[in-house]
Amino acid sequence: MSLRLYNTLSRKKEEFAPLKNNKVGMYSCGPTVYNYAHIGNLRTYIFNDILRKTLKYLRYDLTHVMNITDVGHLTSDADEGEDKMLKGAKREKKTVWQIAKYYTDAFMDDMKKLNIEIPDVIPKATDNIDKMQEITQTLIDKDYAYISEGNVYFDTSKFADYSNLGNLDIDQLKSGARVDEDSGKRNPSDFVLWFTKSKFDDQEMKWDSPWGKGYPGWHIECSAMSSKYLGNQFDIHTGGIDHIPVHHTNEIAQSECAFGKKPWVKYWVHGEFLVVDKDKMSKSSGDFLRLKTLIDKGFNPLHYRFFCLNAHYRQQLHFSFDALDAAKNGFENLKKKIIDLKDSKNNVETNIETKTNYETNFINSISDDLNMPKAMALVQNIIKDKELSNKDKLDLLYDFDKVLGLGFKNMKKEKIEVSNDIIELAKKRKVARDNKDWSTADKIRDELKEKGYVVKDTNDGKFEFEKI
Ligand code: AMP
Ligand code: ZN
Numbered sequence: 001m002s003l004r005l006y007n008t009l010s011r012k013k014e015e016f017a018p019l020k021n022n023k024v025g026m027y028s029c030g031p032t033v034y035n036y037a038h039i040g041n042l043r044t045y046i047f048n049d050i051l052r053k054t055l056k057y058l059r060y061d062l063t064h065v066m067n068i069t070d071v072g073h074l075t076s077d078a079d080e081g082e083d084k085m086l087k088g089a090k091r092e093k094k095t096v097w098q099i100a101k102y103y104t105d106a107f108m109d110d111m112k113k114l115n116i117e118i119p120d121v122i123p124k125a126t127d128n129i130d131k132m133q134e135i136t137q138t139l140i141d142k143d144y145a146y147i148s149e150g151n152v153y154f155d156t157s158k159f160a161d162y163s164n165l166g167n168l169d170i171d172q173l174k175s176g177a178r179v180d181e182d183s184g185k186r187n188p189s190d191f192v193l194w195f196t197k198s199k200f201d202d203q204e205m206k207w208d209s210p211w212g213k214g215y216p217g218w219h220i221e222c223s224a225m226s227s228k229y230l231g232n233q234f235d236i237h238t239g240g241i242d243h244i245p246v247h248h249t250n251e252i253a254q255s256e257c258a259f260g261k262k263p264w265v266k267y268w269v270h271g272e273f274l275v276v277d278k279d280k281m282s283k284s285s286g287d288f289l290r291l292k293t294l295i296d297k298g299f300n301p302l303h304y305r306f307f308c309l310n311a312h313y314r315q316q317l318h319f320s321f322d323a324l325d326a327a328k329n330g331f332e333n334l335k336k337k338i339i340d341l342k343d344s345k346n347n348v349e350t351n352i353e354t355k356t357n358y359e360t361n362f363i364n365s366i367s368d369d370l371n372m373p374k375a376m377a378l379v380q381n382i383i384k385d386k387e388l389s390n391k392d393k394l395d396l397l398y399d400f401d402k403v404l405g406l407g408f409k410n411m412k413k414e415k416i417e418v419s420n421d422i423i424e425l426a427k428k429r430k431v432a433r434d435n436k437d438w439s440t441a442d443k444i445r446d447e448l449k450e451k452g453y454v455v456k457d458t459n460d461g462k463f464e465f466e467k468i
Helices: 039-057 084-092 096-113 129-141 170-175 218-230 241-259 291-296 301-309 321-343 352-367 372-384 390-404 420-434 438-450
Strands: 004-007 012-015 023-028 061-066 145-148 151-154 191-195 234-240 265-271 453-457 463-467
Touching (some): 023 039, 039 234, 039 265, 039 301, 061 218, 084 096, 129 191, 129 241, 151 241, 191 241, 218 241, 241 265, 291 301, 301 372, 321 390, 352 372, 352 390, 420 438, 420 453, 420 463, 438 453
Parallel strands (some): 234 265
Antiparallel strands (some): 004 012, 145 151, 453 463
8 A cells, every 4th residue: 555644735645755765855943942842742743753664664865854842933823922942042041042951952862762763854933033034024015924013024915825734714814812902913824924012121032134133933943944954845744633724824825936836745744742731831831741751650651652652643632641551561562472472483484475464454554544552552562473484473573663763772671679688588498399388489589579579590590589
């Protein structure tokens, strides 16, 4: 089966055909680095990673770009509120640049822990101001943008397809239902390309421009950085569903008008939200769920990745610690079975047709709009299958893990720290066993159990512990 992806533009699953042969350009909206990523944000980056790995698995020649937003994103996506970076700097009494560096590093660390591959290019908005100004100038020259009250605005009334991506209601847009009034705007849905009339006195990040010293709007960043690295037209753009009605709608408007390409992006692929109690996801509360929260509660980051993989990316996923606990159990069971496969040989001669069927079914599952729950079910079936040798089971699992990213190859028994008195007890038990004094050996085994350890005898005459 060839790859099919759900395209928000057509609201259908479409067969994927890159613009140029086998080459694929993909752009993912990256984090605004004013605070840690919450676990909802991280669900979206896991989804990006699954798409990236699927494209590579299917042997597309991929260039994946993800920006870092370190300027210009206001607390509302529609040009209202405070600059998020400035808000972070005030909160922590640091400079905006320090905030950006600190939270970019923290984000990269989360990505690594979740086995998310780093995209090929990660441009920072602040390194690409020239390109944003160039596009803004083009839009002014083509009469799609205007200067008003010190800011440069995009005129949405000049772009007939403005409502397409978001299926937006034109009347509502005209009445300004989506955004607050801004006296500089000709139409309520117009948006800022360049601010010179800074909304905040102490805006630190400012650049010279033909329209005065200022800083870019948020939406122009993504058009600038994608075109710089992927050209004026490319294949896939991703993000969370919240970006459909404003951010991505505005990106399309300014890009199609500036570059004259239609469609600017062929496939728009959006990830559904992780939903959880609102307070726990609100960065303003300061006490939101992030990867570290899960780690502090005894979860491994891959338990969270496993949790996300068991839902389709276009389904809302409800988070609770009970649900994460279930994922933890599922992951640990799987890990145990995989370690058993590594540690033992079976005498089964593989039925080649069975193996090939798994390979085909895996490709079909990931090709069907990234059906990861189906791919995960295959993993469980492989482990149980009586027509595969252990070696072939592992071959299949390692191969599938190029997409799943659950670290199958690295799975091994974890060495546990054991105190001396426990080791002494185990030694006594061994002596008792060697002397065929089974009742003493059993007593000591029970004592160890009470202390939380299972002792196992290994083939080389030694013993090892498992924590209960
Ligand atoms: P931000 O750093 O706010 O620009 O968000 C980073 C990414 O996370 C964007 O692609 C958002 O669409 C996405 N996102 C925000 N909230 C959630 C959520 N609750 N679940 C999944 N993705 C989210
Ligand atoms: Zn973006």
